[in-house]
Amino acid sequence: MTNAPFALDRREFIALAGGLAAVLVVGDGAYFSSRRSAAHAQPVPSESGTLTQPETPLNGTIASPNTETAAAATTSPETESAAATNTEMPPTTLEDLPWNLRLVNRDHPLAADFAPSNLAELPDASWVEPHVNHRVDARIVEDLTAMLTAAEAAGTHPIICSSFRTYDYQENLFENRIERAEREEHLEGTEAEEAAAFWVAPPGASEHQTGLAVDIVDADYLELDEGQESTATQQWLMAHCTEYGFILRYPTDKSATTGIGYEPWHYRYVGKEAASDIAESGLCLEEWLVETYHVQA
Ligand SMILES: [Zn+2]
Structure with missing residues (x-):
């Protein structure tokens, strides 16, 4: 009977330790999850339909395929497959x-x-x-x-x-360039637009x-x-x-x-x-x- 209180304490300790471990695992997963999404943050459509930039500054560097190939050549198949599960696929679109x-x-x-x-x-x-x-x-x-x-x-x-x-400003520039093509090159319609687009991008472009x-x-x-x-x-x-x-x-x-x-x-x-x-x-x-x-x- 004298052992009973001790046994209870031990179970409580195990339960407590298990809970802490679970919190740590969840915390770690969340950490990596947020890091991964930050590393691949993309402009996302907002409710108004406009694209917004990611808030997390990126360093703007991406490993070149040459670097990846060189690295892959020096790693064992085991290391490669382990790495593959941890590495995001390169952008494809x-x-x-x-x-x-x-x-x-x-x-x-x-x-x-x-x-x-x-x-x-x-x-x-x-x-x-x-x-x-x-x-x-x-x-x-x-x-x-x-x-x-x-x-x-x-x-x-x-x-x-x-x-x-802005889009509107670019539209003005483009229209001015079309007018110039009409005036100086005597072009009309689509031809004037194409000539203008070679020098001034159309709005949005x-x-x-x-x-x-x-x-x-x-x-x-x-x-x-x-x-x-x-x-x-x-x-x-x-x-x-x-x-x-x-x-x-x-x-x-x-x-x-x-x-x-x-x-x-x-x-x-x-x-x-x-x-x-x-x-x-x-x-x-x-x-x-x-x-x-x-x-x-
Ligand atoms: Zn420019």
Whole structure:
């Protein structure tokens, strides 16, 4: 009989310890679950039907297939299968890609009411025109600022002349360009629209609506034409933009694929790893996404 109280205490202890273990397991699972969803956070439709950006900042890097292959080659089959159960499948559709690799073009336009939820105004700087409110996706401000600071330190004079644009603003630009095609090239209807679209993206098809693109010109040459390419600013940016996560989005030899004429001033943020991969590959974003992720671009 003297053992009975002890036995009860022991059962109570076991029950208590078991409960704690269960809490720890649940807590751990929840932790990984939230980490996994953050790592693959995607813009999700809100109730109003607009797309909202994930709130969790991502580092914008994705292991390249080459890295994965190299890693797989050095692991045993056991390790591989164990790793496979813990590794998310790579993105296979454009919608699965992380925010920094979002593809926007005429085939993949944004909704008229889409606007990034995290727009940030660029702070005053020598590369921001006075009294102009330039906004970009908040997640690219740091790299953009670092790039332009370095460009200036190298003796160049960059000026941001365009950043985030609304759908309506893009519509105005496009209509103005159509009128110009009608007036100067004597084109009409669809022909005028097609000619305009080569130089100004139709509303919804502009990367500027994502807040991930900026047009940068040389302070000594403000024209948006091929002459921009020869300026000291563009020479520096073209050589160094990938170090800061940007690519020259519409290269001269890729117009047939991008559908946009050569724009040696339009820089698109894709993240540092993707930017250097794309530069090394010699592909434009559409081609690189297809080759790297086997997505339909
Ligand atoms: Zn642009």
